[in-house]
Amino acid sequence: MEGAAKKLMAIMPFLFGIGFIAPLxxxxxxxxGHSGPFGLSAVAFGLLFGGTWGLVANIRxxxx
Amino acid sequence: xxxxxxxxxxxxxxxxxxxxEVAGLALRGGNDLDKHTRVDLLKQERAIARxxxxxxxxxxxxxxxxxxxxxxxxxxxxxxxxxxxxxACIVACVLATGGYVTSHEAMHSNIARPNTKYRWVNEWxxxxxxxxxxxxxxxxxxxxxxxxxxxxxxxxxxDYTDEAPSAAWAWYKTWYNRQPGVDGSIxxxxxxxxxxxxxxxxxxxxxxxxxxxxxxxxxxxxxWNGYALVAAAVWWLPRHVxxxxxxxxxxxxxxxxxxxNTSRYDTTRIFKSRLGHTMSMGMExxxxxxxxxGIPNHRTKEAYFALKPILxxxxxxxxxx
Numbered sequence: 003m004e005g006a007a008k009k010l011m012a013i014m015p016f017l018f019g020i021g022f023i024a025p026l027x028x029x030x031x032x033x034x035g036h037s038g039p040f041g042l043s044a045v046a047f048g049l050l051f052g053g054t055w056g057l058v059a060n061i062r063x064x065x066x
Numbered sequence: 067x068x069x070x071x072x073x074x075x076x077x078x079x080x081x082x083x084x085x086x087e088v089a090g091l092a093l094r095g096g097n098d099l100d101k102h103t104r105v106d107l108l109k110q111e112r113a114i115a116r117x118x119x120x121x122x123x124x125x126x127x128x129x130x131x132x133x134x135x136x137x138x139x140x141x142x143x144x145x146x147x148x149x150x151x152x153x154a155c156i157v158a159c160v161l162a163t164g165g166y167v168t169s170h171e172a173m174h175s176n177i178a179r180p181n182t183k184y185r186w187v188n189e190w191x192x193x194x195x196x197x198x199x200x201x202x203x204x205x206x207x208x209x210x211x212x213x214x215x216x217x218x219x220x221x222x223x224x225d226y227t228d229e230a231p232s233a234a235w236a237w238y239k240t241w242y243n244r245q246p247g248v249d250g251s252i253x254x255x256x257x258x259x260x261x262x263x264x265x266x267x268x269x270x271x272x273x274x275x276x277x278x279x280x281x282x283x284x285x286x287x288x289x290w291n292g293y294a295l296v297a298a299a300v301w302w303l304p305r306h307v308x309x310x311x312x313x314x315x316x317x318x319x320x321x322x323x324x325x326x327n328t329s330r331y332d333t334t335r336i337f338k339s340r341l342g343h344t345m346s347m348g349m350e351x352x353x354x355x356x357x358x359x360g361i362p363n364h365r366t367k368e369a370y371f372a373l374k375p376i377l378x379x380x381x382x383x384x385x386x387x
Contacts, residue, residue, distance in 0.1 A: 007275050014282065015246050021286035022302070026294040033295070063247015 015065070019056015024048035072330065074214035076175045076360035079115065084108050099379075111376050115358040118369040123177045123362060127191055130168035134194040137161045137300075141288075144296045155299040162198035162308030166316065167347055167363055169195035173207040174359045198301065199308045200281045201252065202273035208266060209255045217333040217356060218324040227254050228317040229324045236318035240310035251313070315339075320352035330357070331382050336370070338386045343367055350387060353377075 010017070028048035031038065038047025059065045073079040088104045099107070140158055143149040171177055172192030178184040192203040209224045216222030227243055227250040230236040243250025249257065256274065259267040281301070288297040320334045327333055334353040339346035348355075348363045351370035355361065361369050370377075370387065378384050 004272070004275070007279060011275065011278065014278075017286075018282065021282065022289050022294065022297070025289035026298055029289075029292070029294045059246060064245045 013060060015059035016053070016056040019052040019054070019059070020049060023052030023055060025052075027051050071215045072217055072333065072356060073359055074174070074211040076119075076179065079358045079360060080112060084112070107376055107379055111357075111373060114372050114376070115354075115361065115369065118361045118365045118372070119358070120176070120360065121362050121365055123171065125364075126168045126171050126177060126362075127187055130165070130172075130191040130195045133161045133165060133168070134197065137198055140300045141296065144300060145293055151295055151299040154296075155303060158198065158300050158304035159307045162304040163311045163347075165195040165198055166201075166308070166312045168192075169203060169206060170210070170316075171362060172203070173210045176360060176362050197277070199305050199312070200277055201309075202270065202277045204266070204270040204273045205252075205255055205259065208259065208262075208270050212258070214356065214359060216328075218321060218326075218328045220325075223324075224255055224258050225317045225321070226324060227251065228313055229322065230318060233314075233318075236314055236322070237310065239318075240313040241306075243313070244306075244309065251309070315346050315349050316352075319346065320349045331377070331380050336382065336384055336386050353382070 024045070025048060028038075028044040031044040031047070036044070038044050038050075042050070055065075073081075084105055088101060088108055137158060140149065140154045144151055144154045169192045172188050172195070175188060177191050178186075178188035189203075192207065196203055196206055213223050213225045218226070220226050228236065228239060230239045239250070242248060243254070244252070246253075252274070256271060259271050259274075285297045285302060288294065319337065319339070321327075322335070331353070334356045336353055337350055339350050343350050348366050351366045354366040354369045354373065355363070358369070374384050
């Protein structure tokens, strides 16, 4: 159980990207009356943006 | 370098024999006080410090539990649109930052000593206070006491990673140390706890894992149910603001420069904060806290002025206050 939790923590930046940054991006876009670019929905763009950023943060060890 | 460990728990400042403690105290450069004078000064110092020990601690309990209840209430209040997000965010930032102050008193057992009737109050003040910054009390207490015991030791002080050459760099480092691949802040604490290997350290690591998973699960659940902005404004952003503020004012500002300053009167500097005593959470007189951890935060300034003549005789730079 604890081992599984540790493995989960190891990929937490990526999970944070799709679990939090993605819906946050989508809801920010919607709040200001926008949809995603290139014809994407706000959620699809959020997932693309958050997932990519989280993956990069996971690999680099830095968010910025 | 001092051979005597610095005090951590509330009453430890009085447990060492005066003569033995004086024998272990490093003198400041240019200080040529003889042993008799140093023993006498330490006796006077302790007598004055005792007057400020303890005091009314119930406001810390009210602040901790009331603050936690208010913070929890911000979730439904913002979700229902009763409180605007911007206001909730400001309040949550204040609560997340201030929570460390109440927790800090509990770390030193200042609210109730071990094996006393109200010890549970002390423990629960500590436990709830640092939830907004996702910093479990078990870890906070262990690491903070290590910081006291080995203050400014590059190997043994868990907070040494906060050191930076300037205030601007220190602010930057508060953020940088939280990056997933950087060995600073809570990542550094985890490594230290894993190395300690004691039952308390293992429990602290487990508590940290559980609290972090709970934090993430809460954020994800709120976010995917349409409340991402609430999660960001009430927990995610206040946590980051709180942690940076705490790291800067409670760690960097009073202990800079850390290098080589490991003796009793050198670990902490007396400084004048641009934001004043309250906004810097009493850190201007943090030296008093390191000398006598049993003096509550709200009494350190008063104690400093009472102890000032003795500190000056010991060679402490008191020019700032």
